[in-house]
Amino acid sequence: MRKVFIVFLFLFMFCLLPLSACAKSQNILIDGDHGKLSAVLQTPDEKDSYDLVMLLHGFTSSKEDPIIKTAAEKLDQNGIASLRFDFNGHGESEGEFQDMTVLNEIEDAKKVYDYAKKLPQVKTISILGHSQGGVVSSMTAGELGTAAFENVVLMAPAAVLREDSARGSLFGVAFDPSNPPEYVELNLGKIYRVGQNYMKVAAQLEIFETASKYEGNVCLIHGTSDNIVPYTYSIYYDKWYKNSELHLLKGLDHGFSQDLNQAVDVAVNFLVGHLK
Secondary structure, eight states: OOHHHHHHHHHHTTTTTTTGOEEEEEEEEETTTTTEEEEEEEEETTTTEEEEEEEEEOOOOOOTHHHHHHHHHHHHHTOOOEEOOOOTTSSSSSSSSOOHHHHHHHHHHHHHHHHHHHHHTEEEEEEEEEEEEEEEEHHHHHHHTTOOEEEEEEEOOOOOHHHHHHEEETTEEEETSSSSSSEEEEEESSSSEHHHHHHHHHHHHHHHHHHHOOOOOOOOOOOEOOSSSSSSSHHHHHHSSEEEEEEEEEEEEEETTOOOOHHHHHHHHHHHHHHH
């Protein structure tokens, strides 16, 4: 009897921890553009309905990226669900990295949106993306329209990828933009092969023109010490949107590594404030 009481007490105390400790987390598979997408649906306990935020990672990252996971936890602490996933060719999803393009990542995002839309408990859907995931978020919202997403959050959106590809440069590796090779190899801690289609597609993207079709609430967050995507790209995004707010975080880099919580708090506070 004493053992039963101790177990009960432990479980009771455990659930007095922040909401994220008792959240429901479900690993799921979603049909994407290049096969199955590995995803995690995190929902708050004891709620019959909830707002949900799609979380989109960057160029070589995954749903386990610290920015994405921290956002999921902080959203959960505020009673907001999240759906984070690996794009095709990334993390645990199917597909090859070399076949990845911004356009097929947009198609992945649309399929994840369709999945989220069918969940009976979901009241509204917002979208948050970091780096290339920010570009994909902005263009997905523009293509699906203002009614699709309650809010859009772009963290260090990598719109520079169009100019880089057009002039023949990827992370300092040069190529002929008029005749891209089959692939370009990037050494970013590990070797990534970026396919020819990525370079061709990126050079022609109408990023800002597409993004501006979304007329809802937008939050732009960028570090002033970002040496991968200059913060001027978020300033330019801000000029295209009708209902946006811009946050330039002094001294923070592309991954907000100097103060990750500060950057994510800006994003989550924006979402909480616009979901009340």
